[in-house]
Amino acid sequence: MTRLEVSAEAGPTMSNQPDLSSEKAIASFHERLKERGLKSTAQRDDIARVFFQLGRHISAEELYAEVKKVNPHVGYATIYRTLKLLKECELVYERHFDDAQARYEIVTKRHHDHFICERCGKIIEFENERIEHLQEIVAQELGVALTRHKMELYGLCSDCRDRRPS
Ligand SMILES: [Zn+2]
Numbered sequence: 001m002t003r004l005e006v007s008a009e010a011g012p013t014m015s016n017q018p019d020l021s022s023e024k025a026i027a028s029f030h031e032r033l034k035e036r037g038l039k040s041t042a043q044r045d046d047i048a049r050v051f052f053q054l055g056r057h058i059s060a061e062e063l064y065a066e067v068k069k070v071n072p073h074v075g076y077a078t079i080y081r082t083l084k085l086l087k088e089c090e091l092v093y094e095r096h097f098d099d100a101q102a103r104y105e106i107v108t109k110r111h112h113d114h115f116i117c118e119r120c121g122k123i124i125e126f127e128n129e130r131i132e133h134l135q136e137i138v139a140q141e142l143g144v145a146l147t148r149h150k151m152e153l154y155g156l157c158s159d160c161r162d163r164r165p166s
């Protein structure tokens with residue numbers, strides 16, 4: 001069977017790791033704001049920094065809770081507007097999994113797909129060359145040109161699968 005290569009496993013509340021790449025991301029945020037004639041503000045920077053440190057699949061509400069710990073003055077509306085700005089700057093993807101809540105993740109050069117646990121909400125990223133290749137074959141058969149795809153697998157993660165129903 002197809003083996004899934006798990007490239008990252010991160011729940012919505014990932015641990016804070018000191019991360020040089022988040023400072024690089026902040027720098028490109030500043031650059032792109034400048035291109036748009038916008039200024040960076042301390043609040044925007046706080047939000048962006050927390051987001052880049054957390055990394056992946058975070059909802060606006062989860063981000064709000066995390067930013068509050070760093071800067072209690074930041075309001076939810078500013079969180080929302082900053083995420084929108086990061087999206088416009090093409091630094092952040094907005095994803096919609098089955099729970100209808102928008103989740104945000106850093107734009108990575110590498111394409112990946114997602115497994116979502118229906119019990120605990122854990123999101124596991126994977127890459128699988130065979131799945132990617134099969135999609136090309138389907139496209140050829142249909143005579144279409146693919147521009148993008150979304151592959152989402154749903155089920156129980158290994159932790160939840162092993163847990164006995166209470
Ligand atoms: Zn689970």
Ligand SMILES: [Zn+2]
Pocket residue numbers: 056057105112113114125
């Ligand atoms: Zn992802």
